[in-house]
Amino acid sequence: MPQTLYDTITALAKRRGLYYPSFEIYGGQSGFVTYGDPGTKLKRNIETQWRTHFTNRQNILEIEAPLINPAKVFEASGHIDNFKEHSTTCTQCNRSYRADHLIEEKTGLENVEAQGAEAIQSLLREHKIKCPRCGGPLQDPTLILTMFQTEIGAVNGETAYARPETAQGMFTNFRRAYLHAREKLPFAIAQKGKVLRNEISPRRGMTRLREFTIIEMELFFDPENPDCPYMDEVADQPVKLITEKMLEEGNTEPIETTIHQALQDNLILTPWQAYFMGVSQRFITSLGVPPEKQRFRAHLPDERAHYSAQTYDHEALLEWGWLEVAGHAYRTDYDLKAHAEAQEPTVLRQDGTRYVPHVVEPSFGLDRLFYVTLENAYERRGKRNILRIPRSLAPTQIQVNPLVTRDGLTGKAREIHAALQEAGYTTQYDESGSIGRRYARADEIGTPLSITIDYDTQDDQAVTIRDRDTWTQVRTPIQELPDKLQGYFSGRLEILDLGEKIERD
């Protein structure tokens, strides 16, 4: 069986410490991953990129609310009633599965969950679906709450749940954030945080985890004054949409339009949602996913979450197909009304009338973005693995190598390495193995530039800079390094701008 790109990435990630399955030494536990050092750094860089695109604006308040919440929060939000999956258990080996997923695998049907409990039960029987592991008969499916449950207080505790998303942290803090935003709309609350979903039988590693990180925001606006003042930034940006109407007609070939036009044509219901979809496409593009591998796919009414008037999934194309990397939901006034018994949901207009703000939510799964970044960065060139991670995201920016470890080269190399670290670059000093092997290591972990100190360095006070993507080598005076590197990592310069090209034999 040929290795899939997913397998290749998984193996590379494990070998180089980007990520790997958790609790390996205790037999593993599906749905959990651990990020190693370069992975932790890459993940943090993606998070920073999100802030650059979304939150670094006044009136966008980033908060950090707890992971564990008392049951009351999720009773009010609707999660206790709705955050459920269709589970079926093998009567023979006692393993449990998502019934809708088993049906999808057997029949090729899509989005079976939306058909509801009765249809799922019928389909399971109709297609005579058995336990995929032991072949035993399956019980009729039941709806199971898939939040992690616990108790607050070690004695006489109170029922509590780990949040399955970070949104309720924003809605339950609406009133206080509104004060901090000086009682003016529109404003937004943003949050990055761990969430837990107690999936029945998670598979496909990084794309369906039980513990993962969400980065999302809730933008509150007046439905009678819904304009977004930043619309010009993205108005002309081309996007590909698969609308609700197209889906109803069975048409999944996206139409190409612009943010502005989609809003004009009422394909996107409200300006802030349109704006964030535009920003979302820029953000995903900045991770190295070209626009032609992106699309927005609407949810059908029976597929939408209970709170949403319109949802577009932002999808990225991977080798195996399209993967949801973000959800753009127009939540209307559902959430503030849900908590209305505990928190005043209305705010004052200038004319003295009161209203419940509406909400749009751009929400990203950070671990999926991480995987998508890796798969898009991966290139096989001859026998080499290369991760062409965008230079603003690379876990290590510069690798510093003495050509050999004798004749005083290491001293100069360490000196340059220390100076680059001092200047704020993330660097790696590497003196082990042939220079070819060291370049190969840099390529595989996605380090954009390698600097090599060789026998000529003492004479010409210059070093060789090699880039990961083209393997071009240039010669650069040491004293020009600060300027040149600054230019390269700010995107102003390319490798050939950094020095004189070295023609290799």
Add this chain to the structure above:
Amino acid sequence: MPQTLYDTITALAKRRGLYYPSFEIYGGQSGFVTYGDPGTKLKRNIETQWRTHFTNRQNILEIEAPLINPAKVFEASGHIDNFKEHSTTCTQCNRSYRADHLIEEKTGLENVEAQGAEAIQSLLREHKIKCPRCGGPLQDPTLILTMFQTEIGAVNGETAYARPETAQGMFTNFRRAYLHAREKLPFAIAQKGKVLRNEISPRRGMTRLREFTIIEMELFFDPENPDCPYMDEVADQPVKLITEKMLEEGNTEPIETTIHQALQDNLILTPWQAYFMGVSQRFITSLGVPPEKQRFRAHLPDERAHYSAQTYDHEALLEWGWLEVAGHAYRTDYDLKAHAEAQEPTVLRQDGTRYVPHVVEPSFGLDRLFYVTLENAYERRGKRNILRIPRSLAPTQIQVNPLVTRDGLTGKAREIHAALQEAGYTTQYDESGSIGRRYARADEIGTPLSITIDYDTQDDQAVTIRDRDTWTQVRTPIQELPDKLQGYFSGRLEILDLGEKIERD
């Protein structure tokens, strides 16, 4: 009753969105806080400062392991047996308390927990301690596991716990990290992460939380070759120690020594621990806590955790007394041996012998650092609150104000604001209320510099810069702003270096 500094900080933090109690709208839940926007930023800046001091070195691998762990991990680590507290419950109102804390409050004794279950039971009876809320009789104390328990898998789940510290994530990943460190010691694994401790009855808000963030690292070294190559960085640094021997003699007046001398005198058992204690003092000093408000206090043998050969708490002086902000534990080979059935604990020396690496652990509670930073930054000057947060940590670096909102001043102010944001500063644009009120707001939230655009700006192409700490005002040409601000925030320039001083009436 006079307001304590703690009350003042708590009120300020709530009003300005630094932090506040979680789930307020649902009646609150002790042991949980929510960080608002400036709090989230300050917390992140402290985390970055930690990296600058501790982790930005090759061979320090930062990882991110899961919060939820299968029971096996904590059985092996010893937590299931040891992570317990002495609980007592009121037979009348059914409220539960930590028995040792009740005894401490009634008697003034310290560290009652270390005396063990029988002594606690006797003390509770001897001092006739009753329920502090209803006066009812208390049950005999029992040892209660204080980890949050849950199940992995929504159907037929497996018992699991939320980690009460991040250390096990490092120990269970030792083997893989060792490979990524190219099988060379010393190396360290670092981690920042949420942890959960199911305290029986948490009080005193920010200093005893059920959900909080730890930043810590585990340094692995060869006990036969324990030297730390970076010792020179901190060797001469003065520190105040209360040693085990002093405590045994009832002497709590710290001795003043240096890191080097303390190691020479065997007051600190191993070089890496001494090194990290030196770095720790620098780190805490960088948060604005002067060295005279810091000390290291040893644990007595019966007070130490089960894994430790020597522990020093790093303490900071607050208004109400000394607070532990870090623990420096020499964990020897306890942890790798604890997981030895699941993971090979030994590594190879160059001479072919094998050994189990020893571990030292510098561990910080990020939320406590946050509070300590605020309390040390707080100054009351007349009727003003000032947060003198170190300029490298301030949530907002620069506030930009038009003097008034008419006569075209706002346009220029917005332009300068946008340019500063573009240059990477965290900024706040403020045009509401008198300039005095705006300066007061900047002072209270700890913004180091305010820039005001006034009627002269159009003529002299200059602005007024005002600093938070001295209220000095200087006049600076707009074109010099980039250089001057860069100098100020890198610590090279002070307010009087930024422009010509304006003498106020």
